[in-house]
Amino acid sequence: MTNETFSEPERFLIQNWTAARQLELAMEKVRESYTSVGERIVAAVRGTHEDLDSAKIALTQHWGKGELLIGRKAWEPPDYWPSGFSIDNLSLEVLADETEAQACLSIWFNKPERMGVDKAEAIKAVHRAAKTILTQDEMKLCKLTSEDNCALVYLLPQSRKELLEMLAEGTSQSFIDCLVGHLDVVIKFTPVLDKVFEKK
Numbered sequence: 001m002t003n004e005t006f007s008e009p010e011r012f013l014i015q016n017w018t019a020a021r022q023l024e025l026a027m028e029k030v031r032e033s034y035t036s037v038g039e040r041i042v043a044a045v046r047g048t049h050e051d052l053d054s055a056k057i058a059l060t061q062h063w064g065k066g067e068l069l070i071g072r073k074a075w076e077p078p079d080y081w082p083s084g085f086s087i088d089n090l091s092l093e094v095l096a097d098e099t100e101a102q103a104c105l106s107i108w109f110n111k112p113e114r115m116g117v118d119k120a121e122a123i124k125a126v127h128r129a130a131k132t133i134l135t136q137d138e139m140k141l142c143k144l145t146s147e148d149n150c151a152l153v154y155l156l157p158q159s160r161k162e163l164l165e166m167l168a169e170g171t172s173q174s175f176i177d178c179l180v181g182h183l184d185v186v187i188k189f190t191p192v193l194d195k196v197f198e199k200k
Contacts, residue, residue: 031060034092037172038068044180045070049187054082059090065101066091069108070183072190075197077114083122083193084108085186087156087179095160095167103163105182106153107189115197119149122196126151129192138185152189156182 006014013020038057046052054076056069071084086108094100107126112119127144130152134142141154156163158178166175 030092034059034167037167037176040172041068041176041179041183042070044176045183045187049190051190052084052187054084056081060092064091065089065094068179070187072193075112075115075193077111080114081110083110083112083197085183085189087182090163092164095164098160100160102160103156103158104153105156105186106150107186107193109149109151112196117196120146122193123151125192125196126189129189133188133192134185141185152186 035057038059042055042057052070052072054071054073056067058064059066059068065088067086067088068090069081069084069086071082073082075084076082084107085105087103087105089095089101089103095103109117109119109122112122123146130139130142130144141157142152143154145151145153156178158166163175163178166172166178169175
């Protein structure tokens with residue numbers, strides 16, 4: 001058993017501290033820029049859906065796997081994230097790791113019971129509406145579910161590598177357009193969620 005204060009990798013960092021610190025600062029700048037890309041996605045969605053007035057961007061936080069959620073304040077329990085339309089598994093760590101889960105989109109209910117809404121009934125409302133809201137091609141992408149507070153989920157067809165390449169290219173506009181396009185599929189359920197939360 002060793003009593004060494006620092007491991008071999010840690011000693012390497014100490015011996016190359018200036019370069020390591022520069023890399024640390026550069027990575028922090030990348031995280032800031034990635035968050036601003038998330039803000040641009042939200043702004044693009046709101047450009048055509050002004051009623052979606054609540055959003056949470058957690059693409060770089062260490063406690064999650066990278067999430068962007070868009071909803072309405074009317075669907076938001078006090079002191080919690082709103083129910084709404086979520087894209088998960090978007091952190092740079094997840095996108096860069098081929099063993100991680102694929103990015104996916106979902107219709108998600110967050111503690112609706114705190115607003116007097118039965119979660120099971122809310123999920124059933126989405127399931128009933130799916131057959132009339134989604135095209136046959138869109139239905140092939142989607143899976144109706146009642147797990148993990150989700151009513152509907154589908155894996156993005158783009159691979160992690162493709163998403164990273166779009167993100168790193170130029171102004172990241174192709175990445176933004178890609179995610180906004182996927183969100184547009186589920187945002188068609190906005191009237192369904194409005195009706196669910198009207199009953200509270």
